[in-house]
Amino acid sequence: MRIRRSWLWIGFAGVNAAAAGYFVQRWQGPDRTVFLPGPTTHGHYQIELDCQACHTPWMGVQEAACYKCHEAELKLADDSHPKSKFTDPRNADRLQLIDAANCVTCHREHVPQRTGTMGVTMPSDYCFHCHQQTLKDRPSHRDLPFNSCATAGCHNYHDNTALYESFLLKHLDEPDVRPEPRVARRTVAAFTNAPLTATGQDAPATAASDPAILQEWVSTAHAVAGVNCTGCHAPAGKGGTPATWTDHPTHEACASCHKGESEGFLAGRHGMRLAQGLSPMQPALARLPMKADAAHRDLACTSCHGDHDFNTRRAAVEACMSCHNDPHTLAYTRSPHYTLWQEELSGSAPAGSGVSCATCHLPAETVTVDGSQRVVTQHNQNAHLRPNEKMVRTVCLDCHGLSFALDALADADLIQANFRGSPSRHVESLGMAAARRRMLETTKKTTSRNTP
Amino acid sequence: MKHTTSILPIAVGLLGLAAVGAGLVGCGPSGAASAPSGFTPRQMADALFTVMASDRAVYTKQVVNRLQNEEKVIKASEHWQDEKALPLPAQMFRMGAETVTEKNAGFSYALLSLWPINKQNAPKTDAEKAGLQFVNDSSGKTNYYAEEVLGGKKFFTAVYADVAVSKACVSCHNNHDDTPRDDFELDDVMGGVVIRIPID
Numbered sequence: 001m002r003i004r005r006s007w008l009w010i011g012f013a014g015v016n017a018a019a020a021g022y023f024v025q026r027w028q029g030p031d032r033t034v035f036l037p038g039p040t041t042h043g044h045y046q047i048e049l050d051c052q053a054c055h056t057p058w059m060g061v062q063e064a065a066c067y068k069c070h071e072a073e074l075k076l077a078d079d080s081h082p083k084s085k086f087t088d089p090r091n092a093d094r095l096q097l098i099d100a101a102n103c104v105t106c107h108r109e110h111v112p113q114r115t116g117t118m119g120v121t122m123p124s125d126y127c128f129h130c131h132q133q134t135l136k137d138r139p140s141h142r143d144l145p146f147n148s149c150a151t152a153g154c155h156n157y158h159d160n161t162a163l164y165e166s167f168l169l170k171h172l173d174e175p176d177v178r179p180e181p182r183v184a185r186r187t188v189a190a191f192t193n194a195p196l197t198a199t200g201q202d203a204p205a206t207a208a209s210d211p212a213i214l215q216e217w218v219s220t221a222h223a224v225a226g227v228n229c230t231g232c233h234a235p236a237g238k239g240g241t242p243a244t245w246t247d248h249p250t251h252e253a254c255a256s257c258h259k260g261e262s263e264g265f266l267a268g269r270h271g272m273r274l275a276q277g278l279s280p281m282q283p284a285l286a287r288l289p290m291k292a293d294a295a296h297r298d299l300a301c302t303s304c305h306g307d308h309d310f311n312t313r314r315a316a317v318e319a320c321m322s323c324h325n326d327p328h329t330l331a332y333t334r335s336p337h338y339t340l341w342q343e344e345l346s347g348s349a350p351a352g353s354g355v356s357c358a359t360c361h362l363p364a365e366t367v368t369v370d371g372s373q374r375v376v377t378q379h380n381q382n383a384h385l386r387p388n389e390k391m392v393r394t395v396c397l398d399c400h401g402l403s404f405a406l407d408a409l410a411d412a413d414l415i416q417a418n419f420r421g422s423p424s425r426h427v428e429s430l431g432m433a434a435a436r437r438r439m440l441e442t443t444k445k446t447t448s449r450n451t452p
Numbered sequence: 453m454k455h456t457t458s459i460l461p462i463a464v465g466l467l468g469l470a471a472v473g474a475g476l477v478g479c480g481p482s483g484a485a486s487a488p489s490g491f492t493p494r495q496m497a498d499a500l501f502t503v504m505a506s507d508r509a510v511y512t513k514q515v516v517n518r519l520q521n522e523e524k525v526i527k528a529s530e531h532w533q534d535e536k537a538l539p540l541p542a543q544m545f546r547m548g549a550e551t552v553t554e555k556n557a558g559f560s561y562a563l564l565s566l567w568p569i570n571k572q573n574a575p576k577t578d579a580e581k582a583g584l585q586f587v588n589d590s591s592g593k594t595n596y597y598a599e600e601v602l603g604g605k606k607f608f609t610a611v612y613a614d615v616a617v618s619k620a621c622v623s624c625h626n627n628h629d630d631t632p633r634d635d636f637e638l639d640d641v642m643g644g645v646v647i648r649i650p651i652d
Binding site: 078082083084085087088089090092093095096130133134137164166167436437440 | 531533554562603646650
């Protein structure tokens with residue numbers, strides 16, 4: 001009996017050891033899916049196997065991890081509900097109702113059954129906790145349910161830069177399409193080096209030689225700007241380590257000159273895996289529908305820009321469509337935006353009048369670089385994607401009136417059809433703002449008439 | 453709960469600043485500054501308010517009022533980023549308060565009013581309600597001090613009158629769409645600065 005019990009213990013220990021060994025092996029290996037407590041959100045699934053990107057060693061959540069990736073975006077949005085608003089002790093009673101000082105209160109991970117749009121895991125009437133006074137102050141809001149605040153196209157929790165009342169009032173009665181619709185155009189930095197020709201190329205004799213590649217390089221801004229072969233293929237190493245030639249430069253080589261663009265790429269859907277030290281994103285890993293023949297492409301700068309011709313026009317449309325296979329993308333070539341793009345490419349319409357995929361998803365933004373303003377391409381497509389009102393100021397208003405833009409962005413079917421047609425939804429916020437302005441003006445006139 | 457006169461000797465203010473710098477912010481030389489022993493929360497709050505009120509008055513008079521109303525060089529606007537304008541004095545003050553909060557500096561402050569343009573800046577706690585009413589009733593001549601428990605923590609709370617120091621304050625508040633009061637005059641108490649310091 002005693003012997004039998006010993007064998008039982010040995011067996012038990014053996015099973016445990018085997019299980020421990022299995023989990024250790026899975027933890028150390030590339031596939032940690034066994035540790036996922038549930039599917040991750042659309043925003044994080046690409047990096048879900050890098051647990052430490054968000055978690056502490058004992059699987060707590062690092063609040064700082066949220067800010068590491070999203071802080072710049074929140075600053076750009078002039079966050080309406082920053083943490084600092086809630087950590088004031090006067091809001092302690094509110095924090096007991098809803099702990100708004102922590103991102104994960106509203107954005108829990110691995111709970112798909114509770115996850116709504118924008119990765120929000122809080123019931124959608126959360127505004128109720130702090131904004132009940134609004135119903136008393138604004139007659140227009142009296143009968144509106146709290147779950148409509150952030151879903152009717154009127155308010156967002158973080159980004160209200162295109163939705164605040166004074167902004168609405170400034171953009172009343174605008175036409176659907178502006179008289180001369182133009183998008184901002186990228187400004188190119190002044191070149192300080194002398195331009196190069198084919199004879200000036202400095203690739204080593206051991207590097208593969210291809211006249212077509214040489215011709216492509218000569219015709220680009222790189223040669224004009226004096227960026228030679230070794231500038232990308234053999235950049236100086238960190239800490240002054242000797243440069244060594246590589247046939248396949250990474251995004252780090254591009255970043256040595258295109259810092260902002262590279263940062264955007266790493267912050268967005270195309271580069272976020274690289275930013276976490278994971279293998280490059282591939283269309284096969286995406287949750288959005290992708291083309292089968294693109295499934296195993298590694299995404300890097302050259303995926304869209306090419307190796308040596310760096311054709312930004314191709315990068316703005318064909319590159320996107322060579323991978324993306326969702327209804328919105330597929331409908332693009334039947335859209336009025338595509339027609340405008342074709343007209344610009346053919347020269348029959350002015351520069352800046354065409355609308356490519358990149359026009360909206362990787363828009364040109366004005367930024368201050370070294371004290372002077374430049375228009376550069378934002379390579380983090382997520383910066384203007386969700387909620388889609390984030391796109392209004394940076395993109396839509398270049399060409400459209402605010403009311404039309406808000407209506408179009410609120411119409412999911414119209415988005416699916418890539419804006420072929422007219423909005424079937426109407427966002428009430430501009431009308432409400434205008435009505436309130438009229439009411440206040442009437443009140444002021446009445447008051448001034450009655451004042452002796 | 454105690455109410456006392458607000459005129460604070462400059463020396464106490466300077467002492468307060470030194471103590472805040474050394475003890476709270478932690479920027480004393482080589483960390484060797486002596487501990488602010490015997491320095492009461494009230495003295496610290498008074499010192500902080502002296503700095504806040506001085507900076508605020510200088511910004512209001514020498515920047516906003518001068519550039520906007522007298523020299524007409526640039527406007528101040530609630531939507532200062534969009535309109536390439538100066539932040540309003542109240543916004544400047546709130547931005548400072550938020551920055552202090554982000555730094556977890558060990559105290560907090562807020563600008564509140566019985567007639568707030570943004571309703572979130574109306575008094576909420578009992579001390580805020582009583583304090584704002586008190587400084588208003590005393591026409592800003594007397595401060596309000598109390599202790600309160602918020603979120604299970606005990607705080608020393610001081611409320612100081614926020615007075616209209618320039619015409620810009622008055623005209624902006626009286627004419628704002630969201631103002632609940634439009635008859636402010638120069639030197640009126642428009643609200644109050646609430647400073648909280650955690651105790652024990």
